[in-house]
Amino acid sequence: MVSLKSTVIKPMHPEGRRFVAIFAAASLPLFLLWQPLGWIGVGLTVWCYYFFRDPERFPPDLPGHVFSAADGVVSAIDTAPPPPELDLGDVPLLRISVFMSVFDVHVNRMPVAAVVRRIAYRPGAFVSASLDKASEDNERSSLLLELPDGRKMIVTQIAGLVARRIVTFVGEGMSLEQGERFGLIRFGSRVDHYLPEGSRPVVRVGQRAVAGETPLANLEG
The missing domain is CATH 2.70.70 (Glucose Permease (Domain IIA))
Structure with a gap:
């Protein structure tokens, strides 16, 4: 059974972990400066996670x-x-x-x-x-x-x-x-x-x- 979680949330490749961490860390001081900037940082963090997503793939049986x-x-x-x-x-x-x-x-x-x-x-x-x-x-x-x-x-x-x-x-x-x-x-x-x-x-x-x-x-x- 396909769940909403498995449809929307995909595994992230390990290459992306430090980039997501950097984006997330940068978002914290942005909240202190101005809350809308912080939410922009949160959006960019989510996008970075999404960029490095690594869903499973299944090649069809098509020899040649x-x-x-x-x-x-x-x-x-x-x-x-x-x-x-x-x-x-x-x-x-x-x-x-x-x-x-x-x-x-x-x-x-x-x-x-x-x-x-x-x-x-x-x-x-x-x-x-x-x-x-x-x-x-x-x-x-x-x-x-x-x-x-x-x-x-x-x-x-x-x-x-x-x-x-x-x-x-x-x-x-x-x-x-x-x-x-x-x-x-x-x-x-x-x-x-x-x-x-x-x-x-x-x-x-x-x-x-x-x-x-x-x-x-x-x-x-």
Whole structure:
């Protein structure tokens, strides 16, 4: 039975605890200065908790599909060379981008069952993650994934206009299941999925995606 509590109150990822504590502590002196300011602080504290929420997700049984690594809106479906720091050449791959606003869940999940073969971090700018140039200019962390059949795909976490920290929970050589948590980006960002040759998109630009549950592409074409 689904309760109101379980519907409204979601578990918070441990990454958010100190931020919620900071917002809550800052609210106390604001009440002393002026009560309306204190209530604004309370509202921001609740928002911070909400930002770091980490609900359970359950990937549907759809063999051969790639699921979204992020909650948000499909902002682009195009082709682009893989991030150069992975040294994979410049042959364009199908790329599906999901933009996360500050109101979306920001815990990222594995789009496929795979082994993490390489993690490459690159510092950069903080332009709006909704812009095309964010994939090239912004701070990012790319995971090279090897699928069970040997094919490779890439998931790139990209910081946004407000985001200043990409957190990756996994390490090279780890074997992860589809839907398993692998990282988080703080305060507005984007995730790019670079897919193996022959993959076919099953989403459209503007469609909402849910991490670990929304299929983005069919690997079998």
